Every structure is written in C-alpha cells, then in structure tokens.
Amino acid sequence: MFSVKRRVVIHVTFIKIGEINTLKETFDADVLIRAKWREPRLDKSNTQELDQDSTDWSQYWNPKLFIENAVGEPKSNSSHQVEYGSNGEATMLERVRFKGTFLEQMELWEFPFDLQDLTVNxxxxxxxxxxxxxxDPDEIHRIFKQSFIDEQEFYLYKYIDSESKELQKDRADPFVRRSVLTVRCRAARRPWCFIWNHFAVTNRLQLAFTLMLTNVAFKFVITQSLPRISYLTYLRKVKEQALRRHSTHTGKKADAKGIP
Known part of the structure; x- marks a missing residue:
C-alpha cells in the first residue's frame, strides 16, 4: 500500500447550472471534476506498455472523490487514462462527472437584490x-454560462472562487479529518420583476387600493418562494413601508373626495 501522502491536482468545471431553489436552499448542476496524481506502479521503468482500453483501473490507487454537499446520490460516471512525462513517469488522470442537486445556504437578507454563492465541496x-x-496551476476552474436555466431570474457571473481546507467528516471518529476543495460560482438575482414602476402616477386612488390588495397576495406568493427565515429581507421591509404609505395615501385621497 502507498504509505506517503498523495498529492491530487483538482480542476472543476461547471458544465451546467440548473434551477436555483431558494425555498429548499438547493441548486441543480452538472459538474465535471478532473483529478491527476502520480502512479509509480505504471512508470515505464516498472511495467510494460499499458493497454489502457483493457486495464482494470480498480487495482490501482484512487482518491475516491465525491461531492460532500450533494443531496442523495447524484448520477456519476468516470473515465481514466495514463499520461507519461518525458522521463517515463506515469500520471493517472481521472474524470468524474456528477449530475444532481446540491445544498447551498441561501443569503436572503438583501432579497430581491441578493447575490448567491453556488458551491460544490x-x-x-x-x-x-x-x-x-x-x-491545477496550469488551468483555472471553468463555468459555462450558455446552459444556465434560471437566466430570467438570476444573472450568472463568470467569476469562480475556491479554497482548500480540512473538515471533520466522521463524527464517530473526531480525530479523522478529510481534505476538501470548495469551488463556488455566483449568481445575482434580477430584481426587476419585484419592483413597481412608481413613475406612473395617474389614477392614484384606484392604484392605491389595488396595491393594498396586491400586497396581501404578494406576501403569500413570497412566503411560498422563500424558506422560513427569522430575519427581514429588503423586500419585506420595503413592502411593510409601502403598505403603511399606501394606507395613509388612500385615507387622504378618500378624505379629499369626501368618501365616508
């Protein structure tokens, strides 16, 4: 068994970002992980020419990669190949593609002007x-924006951030820690469908009554779209201020028109 710590080079590609569900705090994604590591057993000095099509890769060392924040068991498929350097040293290359739903704690304090991280661990x-x-020092992580499904509700940035750390994964054995590479992209909500055009000032009395009734229905719709959170979002603060303003405005208009 290989006794020295293995150095695994990781590269992540977001092939497709699907639906962003703020209520369940999840998002769908298709992610490709490429991993490379040294495999001395396959060096040209230690073995004959390798037939990669018929090789049983399970007999060689593997980091056993998975995505920690996946919901359930995502669909996955993998492929392997060996690359040789000029000195005959072998490098194992594994590509694993994961397709599924992933957990993400949504930051909704600034809703509907919120900026969400979409993370895979x-x-x-x-x-x-x-x-x-x-x-990977030779290639940055990548994201394909063209296949983003929630384009009408969110704007997906090309920016990708990452960090390496260690986590305690197994609570039964607190002394065992595991390496984690966190890779995240970002999506900003498009707020225009939540903003009323306040420049149209005609028929203010009728509009004020309509907005009061709309506020009630709007609150119901929003509660179906957001998780049950204990803090106020920007939208909720604005909505409550607008409700008080519309109530005052409606009362003044009614007094001016002599409505009892």
Whole structure:
C-alpha cells in the first residue's frame, strides 16, 4: 500500500447550472471534476506498455472523490487514462462527472437584490493524512454560462472562487479529518420583476387600493418562494413601508373626495 501522502491536482468545471431553489436552499448542476496524481506502479521503468482500453483501473490507487454537499446520490460516471512525462513517469488522470442537486445556504437578507454563492465541496473518502488536494496551476476552474436555466431570474457571473481546507467528516471518529476543495460560482438575482414602476402616477386612488390588495397576495406568493427565515429581507421591509404609505395615501385621497 502507498504509505506517503498523495498529492491530487483538482480542476472543476461547471458544465451546467440548473434551477436555483431558494425555498429548499438547493441548486441543480452538472459538474465535471478532473483529478491527476502520480502512479509509480505504471512508470515505464516498472511495467510494460499499458493497454489502457483493457486495464482494470480498480487495482490501482484512487482518491475516491465525491461531492460532500450533494443531496442523495447524484448520477456519476468516470473515465481514466495514463499520461507519461518525458522521463517515463506515469500520471493517472481521472474524470468524474456528477449530475444532481446540491445544498447551498441561501443569503436572503438583501432579497430581491441578493447575490448567491453556488458551491460544490469536493472531498476524498480518505483522511487528509493520505490525500492532499491541490488546484491545477496550469488551468483555472471553468463555468459555462450558455446552459444556465434560471437566466430570467438570476444573472450568472463568470467569476469562480475556491479554497482548500480540512473538515471533520466522521463524527464517530473526531480525530479523522478529510481534505476538501470548495469551488463556488455566483449568481445575482434580477430584481426587476419585484419592483413597481412608481413613475406612473395617474389614477392614484384606484392604484392605491389595488396595491393594498396586491400586497396581501404578494406576501403569500413570497412566503411560498422563500424558506422560513427569522430575519427581514429588503423586500419585506420595503413592502411593510409601502403598505403603511399606501394606507395613509388612500385615507387622504378618500378624505379629499369626501368618501365616508
């Protein structure tokens, strides 16, 4: 068994970002993870020419990658190949594609002007004493915006952030820590459908009554779209101020028209 800590180079590509569900605090995604590590057993000095099509890859070391914040068991498929350097040293290349739903704690204090992180936590099934994650120094993480499904509600940035850390994954054994590479992209909500055009000032009395009734229905719709949170969002603060303003405005208009 390989006794030295393995250095695994990780590269992540967001192939597709699906629906962003703020109520369930999840998002759908199709993610490709590319991992590379040294495999001395396959060096040209240690083995004959390798037939990669018929090789049983399960007999070689593998970091056993998975996405820690996935909901359930995402669909996945993998492929392997070996690359050789000029000195005959072998590097194992594994591509794993995950397609599923992933958890994300939504930041809704500034709703509907909120900016959401969409994160995948790449983790190994082995402890950090055996595996070390390193980002690919030759290629940055990538994201394809063209296939973003929620384009009408969110704007997806090309920006990608990442960080490496260690986490305690197994509560039964608190001394075992695992390497994690967190890769996140960002999406900003398009607020225009939540903003009323206040420049149209005709028929203010009728409009004030309509807005009061709309506020009631709007609150119901919003509660179906957001998780049950204990803090006030920007939208809720504005809505409550608008309700008080519309009530006052309606009363003044009614007095001016002599409505009892």
């Amino acid at each position: 790449v983790m190994s099934d082995m402890p950090s004493t055996e595996v070390e994650f390193v980002e």
